[in-house]
Each structure stands twice: as C-alpha cells, then as structure tokens.
Amino acid sequence: xxxxxxxxxxxxxxxxxxxxxxxxxxxxxxxxxxxxxxxxxxxxxxxxxxxxxxxxxxxxxxxxxxxxxxxxxxxxxxxxxxxxxxxxxxxxxxxxxxxxxxxxxxxxxxxxxxxxxxxxxxxxxxxxxxxxxxxxxxxxxxxxxxxxxxxxxxxxxxxxxxxxxxxxxxxxxxxxxxxxxxxxxxxxxxxxxxxxxxxxxxxxxxxxxxxxxxxxxxxxxxxxxxxxxxxxxxxxxxx
Amino acid sequence: xxxxxxxxxxxxxxxxxxxxxxxxxxxxxxxxxxxxxxxxxxxxxxxxxxxxxxxxxxxxxxxxxxxxxxxxxxxxxxxxxxxxxxxxxxxxxxxxxxxxxxxxxxxxxxxxxxxxxxxxxxxxxxxxxxxxxxxxxxxxxxxxxxxxxxxxxxxxxxxxxxxxxxxxxxxxxxxxxxxxxxxxxxxxxxxxxxxxxxxxxxxxxxxxxxxxxxxxxxxxxxxxxxxxxxxxxxxxxxxxxxxxxxxx
Numbered sequence: 001x002x003x004x005x006x007x008x009x010x011x012x013x014x015x016x017x018x019x020x021x022x023x024x025x026x027x028x029x030x031x032x033x034x035x036x037x038x039x040x041x042x043x044x045x046x047x048x049x050x051x052x053x054x055x056x057x058x059x060x061x062x063x064x065x066x067x068x069x070x071x072x073x074x075x076x077x078x079x080x081x082x083x084x085x086x087x088x089x090x091x092x093x094x095x096x097x098x099x100x101x102x103x104x105x106x107x108x109x110x111x112x113x114x115x116x117x118x119x120x121x122x123x124x125x126x127x128x129x130x131x132x133x134x135x136x137x138x139x140x141x142x143x144x145x146x147x148x149x150x151x152x153x154x155x156x157x158x159x160x161x162x163x164x165x166x167x168x169x170x171x172x173x174x175x176x177x178x179x180x181x182x183x184x185x186x187x188x189x190x191x192x193x194x195x196x197x198x199x200x201x202x203x204x205x206x207x208x209x210x211x212x213x214x215x216x217x218x219x220x221x222x223x224x225x226x227x228x229x230x231x232x233x234x235x236x237x238x239x
Numbered sequence: 240x241x242x243x244x245x246x247x248x249x250x251x252x253x254x255x256x257x258x259x260x261x262x263x264x265x266x267x268x269x270x271x272x273x274x275x276x277x278x279x280x281x282x283x284x285x286x287x288x289x290x291x292x293x294x295x296x297x298x299x300x301x302x303x304x305x306x307x308x309x310x311x312x313x314x315x316x317x318x319x320x321x322x323x324x325x326x327x328x329x330x331x332x333x334x335x336x337x338x339x340x341x342x343x344x345x346x347x348x349x350x351x352x353x354x355x356x357x358x359x360x361x362x363x364x365x366x367x368x369x370x371x372x373x374x375x376x377x378x379x380x381x382x383x384x385x386x387x388x389x390x391x392x393x394x395x396x397x398x399x400x401x402x403x404x405x406x407x408x409x410x411x412x413x414x415x416x417x418x419x420x421x422x423x424x425x426x427x428x429x430x431x432x433x434x435x436x437x438x439x440x441x442x443x444x445x446x447x448x449x450x451x452x453x454x455x456x457x458x459x460x461x462x463x464x465x466x467x468x469x470x471x472x473x474x475x476x477x478x479x480x481x482x483x484x485x486x487x
C-alpha cells in the first residue's frame with residue numbers, strides 16, 4: 001500500500017488513516033512530506049470508500065513539530081516557492097475538504113503541525129500533548145493558515161496571545177479554550193478518534209458533508225445569510 | 240385542555256412567560272410555530288415587558304419537529320423568537336433535541352436542569368438542521384465543538400453543555416423556575432432601552448468589522464443620551480440610590 005517515504009497511508013473500513021512518518025524529526029513537515037500529503041489527500045478525496053480521515057503522528061513524541069526549518073531558504077527562488085505553494089495548495093485543500101477530518105494528537109503539535117490539526121474538524125489529544133504556534137520566536141508568522149484558522153476556532157483573545165507570544169499550551173488548557181475537543185490518556189487516543197469516526201460513519205454521509213459545508217461557509221457570512229445558506233443546503237439534500 | 244394554546248404566553252409585570260405546551264414531549268407542529276409567532280407578537284405589542292422566559296411543560300423541553308414538519312418543504316421559522324428586541328432566557332426543563340435545541344439557540348441565555356440532554360441529530364437521519372442550528376451553534380460554542388456535535392449527531396449531557404458554553408447555568412429541577420426568574424428580575428431592573436440596544440449592538444456588531452461595530456456602538460450611545468432613563472441612571476448613581484427606569 002505504501003509508496004511514500006514520509007507518510008503512511010492505511011485504509012480501515014471507511015476510514016483513511018494518514019500517519020505523518022518522520023518520527024526521528026518529530027514528524028516535521030518537509031517538502032517531501034508536503035508533496036506526499038498532497039498526493040494522499042487527493043487520493044483520499046477521490047476514494048468513494050473513504051468517509052472520514054484521521055491524521056496522526058508516528059512515534060510517541062509528536063504529532064508534528066511543524067515545518068522542517070532545515071529546509072528553509074532552499075527553494076530555487078521565491079517566485080518558484082510561491083508558484084509551487086499555489087499549485088499544491090495542501091492547506092487550502094484541507095481547509096475546504098468535504099469529508100470530515102479528525103486529528104489524533106500526541107506529544108508536540110507545533111507550527112504547521114498544529115495548523116494541520118486546525119484544518120481538521122475534530123481534534124483529540126493525549127493528556128501529555130503540548131500545542132503552539134512558535135513562528136514569531138523564529139522571526140516568522142504562521143504560514144499554513146494559523147493566523148486565520150485559530151481565531152475562528154478559539155476566543156480571539158486567546159488566539160492573539162498564542163500567535164503573538166509563540167507560547168505552548170498544555171492539553172488541558174487547550175481543551176479549556178476549545179482548541180481541542182477531547183483530552184484522553186495516551187493509550188485511549190487512537191481508539192477514541194476511531195470511535196468518533198465510527199459515529200460519523202454511522203450517519204448519512206451526504207448529510208454529514210452538507211452539515212460541514214453549512215458550518216464552514218456559514219461562519220464567513222452574516223447570520224441572516226448563513227441561515228439562508230442552511231435553507232438552500234437543506235433543500236439540496238432533498239428534504 | 241383541547242382549547243389550550245400549544246405555546247402559552249403570560250405577562251406579569253415586566254416579565255413575559257412563554258411555555259411550550261404540547262405534551263408529552265413538546266414536539267413542534269405547524270400550529271405550535273404559529274402560536275409561538277403570536278406569543279412573540281404579543282410581547283412586541285406590550286411595551287411593559289422587559290424580559291421574556293421561554294420554558295416548556297412537563298419534564299422535556301422539546302424533542303424537535305413532528306413528522307409533518309420534518310418532511311415539509313419549508314424549514315421551521317423561528318425568526319419571530321430570534322428577532323425579539325428584549326432579552327430572552329430559555330429555561331430548559333429537560334431534553335432539547337433537534338429543533339428543540341434550535342429554539343433554545345434563538346434565546347440569549349440558557350439555564351438547564353441537570354437531567355437535560357442536548358443534540359442536533361439530523362445527520363443520523365440523512366438531514367441537516369433546518370432551524371438555524373448549523374449557523375447559531377458554531378457562533379455560540381465555536382466551530383470545533385459545533386462540528387463534533389453535528390457530524391457525530393451525538394447527545395451530550397448538561398454538564399458537558401455547560402463546559403462548552405452551550406448553557407449558561409445548570410440547576411436541579413426544583414430550582415429552575417426560581418433561577419430563570421431571578422435572572423429575569425435582575426435584568427428587568429436595568430434600563431430597557433439600554434438592554435435592547437445592547438442586544439442589538441452585540442448581535443449586529445459581531446457581523447461587522449471592528450471599526451464599523453465601534454461606530455455603531457458609539458451611535459447608539461449618542462441616541463441613549465436623549466433618553467430619560469439615562470439621566471435617571473446618572474442621577475441615582477450620584478444620589479447613591481437604586482435607579483427607577485421607565486423605558487423612556
């Protein structure tokens with residue numbers, strides 16, 4: 001099944017399990033991993049057997065520690081870097097993905113690692129996880145959507161604090177501010193993620209994706225227009 | 240009993256009590272929706288009413304739409320409730336599922352009994368919520384928790400609902416009425432126009448850019464300076480006595 005080097009792709013019944021697989025580098029996302037994720041995500045999107053996607057990290061230390069900084073500045077030119085970024089818009093594709101996405105987080109979820117998790121619909125983490133957007137401590141800003149996804153997910157005051165200070169939060173605090181849906185002991189992490197996936201799979205998949213679309217698009221609209229969107233999507237479902 | 244309205248409306252001083260009354264589980268039918276709209280209109284027509292409490296009879300708040308409405312072409316219209324200018328408190332006496340929860344989402348505060356459970360289970364029957372649930376729930380509890388509830392269709396208990404901010408308070412059943420009434424009485428002592436403006440500016444302001452929202456807040460403040468209540472509030476503060484607001 002596996003033609004990839006940095007990503008493991010397993011198919012459980014109705015579930016695509018995508019494992020970030022560079023455990024010795026804390027599953028840092030390098031160019032290769034980004035390109036392989038892009039391919040996996042395309043396959044998952046088009047595979048009619050897949051109803052839900054679960055992302056996790058290999059090893060026991062990290063979901064992902066973020067972009068691989070050893071590769072920074074290695075693109076042939078900024079113009080090419082930008083072009084590739086748009087041609088393989090992994091983050092944009094995930095943010096508008098129609099199938100439900102679940103992140104099962106253990107250990108560190110930092111920078112682009114956390115941003116990947118924030119593109120997901122549901123985030124479960126082990127109780128020893130630590131999450132953060134440390135970009136400003138490295139003279140950068142989050143670049144995989146974090147400055148936009150985080151304040152839409154958690155109270156804007158907390159989002160500003162995390163984006164500006166670059167500080168990490170422990171799982172329990174992340175649960176308190178709504179950055180995580182659930183916190184569980186490590187050995188229950190994957191079973192919990194799978195149980196949630198099974199619950200989703202038990203529902204009608206057209207309805208599930210339509211509900212996701214209503215929330216995702218509706219939050220960018222004034223309430224009145226969001227309610228109108230909900231009505232249109234409901235009639236599209238034929239009910 | 241057969242002549243009783245399926246949504247009762249009782250006005251007592253500054254408070255209006257709306258009660259969903261379609262035993263045993265307060266399922267919403269077309270008549271109930273029009274009764275709800277009429278009850279809301281009565282509140283609009285009674286300027287003395289400053290706060291409304293929306294409750295339900297029995298030990299269930301509402302289990303949602305009846306079969307006819309569930310399959311109707313038109314989604315249920317909760318806008319008469321959602322567009323009330325005065326503060327509305329939902330006193331949730333038991334399970335609030337589907338459209339039953341969506342009605343509560345149209346209110347400004349939610350107080351629930353400890354045995355109440357909550358869900359938007361529509362995706363489990365091949366539908367999506369149609370009374371505003373996909374829009375109001377994420378605005379209230381955030382996108383992450385809202386998506387979990389919508390995509391899994393799972394039911395949560397009152398303590399989880401409190402933890403995620405879906406309800407403002409959880410109380411034992413015997414205390415529900417008193418808690419809702421205590422909150423309503425407290426709100427009713429505030430200046431009525433200021434209450435309505437506050438509700439309006441928070442709701443509309445959150446859909447504007449910050450700059451526009453601040454401008455809107457300032458404009459409403461300027462308007463409030465023309466009210467008697469504003470002068471009374473200032474005077475009472477200086478005289479160290481509780482203010483008496485008339486809504487003028």
